[in-house]
Amino acid sequence: MALPITSKTPFDIGLGLEGTHVLVTGGCGLIGRVVVHAFLAAGCLVTIVDILDPSAAAVIFELDDRIGCYLQGSIANHAEVECAFGKAEKAFGPVHCCIALAGLDLSVLKPSESICDVDPEEWRRVFDVNINGTFLTCQRWLRGIRAANNDPYAAVLRNVSLVIMGSEAGAFGVRTMAAYAAGKSAVQYGLLLSLAKDVPRIYSNARVNAVAPGAVDTDRFKDESKQYGAQWRYEECEATVGLAKPVPPEHVARTILFLASERFSGSVHGQCIAVDSGKMGSVVWGKDELAERRRGGPGM
Numbered sequence: 068m069a070l071p072i073t074s075k076t077p078f079d080i081g082l083g084l085e086g087t088h089v090l091v092t093g094g095c096g097l098i099g100r101v102v103v104h105a106f107l108a109a110g111c112l113v114t115i116v117d118i119l120d121p122s123a124a125a126v127i128f129e130l131d132d133r134i135g136c137y138l139q140g141s142i143a144n145h146a147e148v149e150c151a152f153g154k155a156e157k158a159f160g161p162v163h164c165c166i167a168l169a170g171l172d173l174s175v176l177k178p179s180e181s182i183c184d185v186d187p188e189e190w191r192r193v194f195d196v197n198i199n200g201t202f203l204t205c206q207r208w209l210r211g212i213r214a215a216n217n218d219p220y221a222a223v224l225r226n227v228s229l230v231i232m233g234s235e236a237g238a239f240g241v242r243t244m245a246a247y248a249a250g251k252s253a254v255q256y257g258l259l260l261s262l263a264k265d266v267p268r269i270y271s272n273a274r275v276n277a278v279a280p281g282a283v284d285t286d287r288f289k290d291e292s293k294q295y296g297a298q299w300r301y302e303e304c305e306a307t308v309g310l311a312k313p314v315p316p317e318h319v320a321r322t323i324l325f326l327a328s329e330r331f332s333g334s335v336h337g338q339c340i341a342v343d344s345g346k347m348g349s350v351v352w353g354k355d356e357l358a359e360r361r362r363g364g365p366g367m
């Protein structure tokens with residue numbers, strides 16, 4: 068028996084993001100630039116905040132020939148975050164949607180053989196950008212939403228959403244990069260869940276979520292995995308995920324667009340979405356190390 072048709076209105080499958088002001092930190096990076104292109108394609112006004120010099124952003128906006136603005140600054144510096152948001156608001160009005168994506172990625176950090184060898188200064192540096200910088204970004208976005216909500220002359224806010232960039236590392240840990248893993252856990256759990264309780268008190272429809280990608284199939288990842296002694300990185304990524312392949316950057320960008328769209332994800336709040344090809348765990352012992360262990364080598 069056919070189900071009765073309950074509505075004559077056609078189902079609108081557009082994202083409904085047109086005209087939304089989106090600020091993307093780290094928008095010049097390998098994932099960030101794909102995210103920026105995706106928002107531009109969805110008809111958003113996009114502000115990039117990145118520590119890189121403006122030439123990097125000029126290339127991104129030239130390609131798209133759409134409306135965008137670039138502001139140079141470090142998310143770890145309170146005054147620079149304040150200045151970047153202030154300029155972005157002057158250019159395009161309140162930042163409706165903030166993508167807190169900037170960070171020191173695993174691939175730009177120096178691995179340590181063991182947690183015994185971690186340099187406390189390096190630990191602090193990673194936390195300063197990946198936790199403190201993410202916090203400053205989220206805080207300034209929320210303050211902007213509060214100000215816009217209290218402004219009787221401000222236009223109605225739409226797609227009020229914050230997306231924090233986490234990582235599979237925050238769920239599984241990384242033996243040789245504990246600061247990175249600990250920093251991602253902090254933002255994709257503690258910070259996210261605290262914000263999720265607070266954000267709707269500031270603006271009733273405001274939402275906050277995180278995405279936690281697995282290894283993303285960027286050119287850098289491909290190049291790194293080709294280097295002598297590093298092939299295991301690609302192999303690990305294939306062997307430990309259900310789909311047996313790394314994540315295309317477009318899949319991360321599309322998930323972020325979904326989370327930004329009130330029409331699509333208006334009831335998704337406080338979630339950390341794994342975009343990781345179905346990660347099942349991480350390899351703890353490499354083949355050579357296992358052989359060494361069986362032989363009863365040093366430290367065994």
Ligand SMILES: NC(=O)c1ccc[n+]([C@@H]2O[C@H](COP(=O)([O-])OP(=O)(O)OC[C@H]3O[C@@H](n4cnc5c(N)ncnc54)[C@H](O)[C@@H]3O)[C@@H](O)[C@H]2O)c1
Pocket residue numbers: 092093094095096097098099116117118119140141142143168169170171172173175196200232233234235279280281282283284285288
């Ligand atoms: N590449 C991956 O496989 C992967 C997987 C999971 C999560 N992530 C996360 O995704 C995000 C982007 O990763 P990516 O691979 O594109 O790395 P990337 O290094 O290409 O991009 C990072 C961007 O952040 C910017 N940035 C760094 N420090 C900054 C600061 N203090 N202030 C402002 N901007 C700053 C960089 O200039 C760069 O443009 C990071 O948070 C990373 O941890 C990446």
